[in-house]
Amino acid sequence: MWPTLIFDKSTLESLNPNESLWLDHFYLCNITPMFYVETLADLEKNVRHWRTPESVVGNIANKTPEDWVLNVHYLQLLYHELEWNNIIMDGRSHPSWSQKVELWDRKWVIIRDSKEEEAFKRWHKWEFLEVERLIAKKWRREIVYINKNDTECKDIAEAIFWKFRKPDNLEDIKKEVDNLLNIPGNESFLKFCFSLLNIPSKLSDISLKNWKMWGQKSIREFIPYFSYIVSVELFFYIANAFNLLSMLPHKETQKIDLAYLYYLPFCNIFTSNDKFHIHIVPLFLEDNQTFISGEDLKADLSNINLYYSLFPEEVKNTGITTFALFPPTNKEFILTTMWDKYMSDKWRDMEKGHNIGNMNSNFSENKELLKNINQFEKEAKPCQNINNNQEDLNEILVVRKIRASRWDWQRFSQDVINAWKNI
Numbered sequence: 001m002w003p004t005l006i007f008d009k010s011t012l013e014s015l016n017p018n019e020s021l022w023l024d025h026f027y028l029c030n031i032t033p034m035f036y037v038e039t040l041a042d043l044e045k046n047v048r049h050w051r052t053p054e055s056v057v058g059n060i061a062n063k064t065p066e067d068w069v070l071n072v073h074y075l076q077l078l079y080h081e082l083e084w085n086n087i088i089m090d091g092r093s094h095p096s097w098s099q100k101v102e103l104w105d106r107k108w109v110i111i112r113d114s115k116e117e118e119a120f121k122r123w124h125k126w127e128f129l130e131v132e133r134l135i136a137k138k139w140r141r142e143i144v145y146i147n148k149n150d151t152e153c154k155d156i157a158e159a160i161f162w163k164f165r166k167p168d169n170l171e172d173i174k175k176e177v178d179n180l181l182n183i184p185g186n187e188s189f190l191k192f193c194f195s196l197l198n199i200p201s202k203l204s205d206i207s208l209k210n211w212k213m214w215g216q217k218s219i220r221e222f223i224p225y226f227s228y229i230v231s232v233e234l235f236f237y238i239a240n241a242f243n244l245l246s247m248l249p250h251k252e253t254q255k256i257d258l259a260y261l262y263y264l265p266f267c268n269i270f271t272s273n274d275k276f277h278i279h280i281v282p283l284f285l286e287d288n289q290t291f292i293s294g295e296d297l298k299a300d301l302s303n304i305n306l307y308y309s310l311f312p313e314e315v316k317n318t319g320i321t322t323f324a325l326f327p328p329t330n331k332e333f334i335l336t337t338m339w340d341k342y343m344s345d346k347w348r349d350m351e352k353g354h355n356i357g358n359m360n361s362n363f364s365e366n367k368e369l370l371k372n373i374n375q376f377e378k379e380a381k382p383c384q385n386i387n388n389n390q391e392d393l394n395e396i397l398v399v400r401k402i403r404a405s406r407w408d409w410q411r412f413s414q415d416v417i418n419a420w421k422n423i
Helices: 009-014 017-026 031-046 053-063 074-082 115-123 130-145 152-163 172-181 187-196 200-212 224-241 253-268 275-284 294-309 334-343 346-353 365-377 414-421
Strands: 005-008 029-033 068-070 099-101 106-109 269-272 290-294 397-399
Touching: 005 074, 005 253, 005 365, 009 053, 009 106, 009 269, 017 053, 017 068, 017 334, 031 053, 031 115, 031 130, 053 115, 068 187, 074 253, 099 224, 106 130, 152 224, 152 414, 172 224, 172 275, 187 346, 200 365, 224 253, 224 275, 253 269, 253 275, 275 290, 290 334, 290 346, 334 346, 346 397
Parallel strands: 005 029, 005 269, 029 068, 106 397, 269 290
Antiparallel strands: 099 106
């Protein structure tokens, strides 16, 4: 799998079409529900007289990667963990729609388009359903009221920080919140956290019972994803209470920006042009994660596009899935350093053995593989006893329809395109 990357709307809006293509090609983009919410909400925004809301959303949809995964909503993951299920937090995405199946004693997960992904494809053509317009109006209204007011923020800060000194900076708040989450046997604090996140009482009662059975260990050990969400929320409210976010713009939408952080455990790389993200996201990243500013990402993708544009036409006609299967080996590119960091050096060994003509010359092998995949998709039966861990699976099949050419580039050679049409 390629390095997993989460972007916000500000990043995608800054890219030109060719830059968005290389983003799609070299990164596995994990689309968060917040990106979908922000984009859909633009249908109800006031725009300049020469632009329509449909054109704004259509432009974003056109630059949205085609080979991407929509992450399941964080509340579903949160509730799943509180029912005592493991949530993987190692940079892998959690697809919003997947089916576990088995055939020939092999277990697969098939990932198909969700309703949101289908919507983005319609938006490429400026096709918007009325139900989506109604949702957009609702979301725009909710954005205004999503923040807790100043009094509530101060109450939360006093409930947690009354015995601590006033925090000096944002790093200080993050450190104290983490310390609280690492203390074992703190039942009153655990109950407070359930209340903070509005966890249904039936679910919190079950989780509390399991916590006592498990030895009353720290919240971080017991329910790590829940603990992570709590740390994000507490950090935000306490920082607001002590007026430490006042230097950042757009206070009315800061809670929306914060919601992107709910999905940080499910990516290797986070990128944004938003000042709130630039200041806050690095505080929550693990050592093995990377923040790239949207400006730096755009510049790197622009350089990638220039690099490949200098290739001979006969090479470019083979398609980017052939001549650009791997990134440039030159470490001057951010892309290359990210592949080295998250793909190990194995990709460089594979790149050395890669022959530009492989995809065309081995098409008979690809045809046989496609035949097996189609058979598996049609004949495999649902399986209920596959563990949630992806290590228990033999294969993951992602079903996508992508355009053979996009903007200035071909994905495949014309020979391959013609051959696939005959399958």
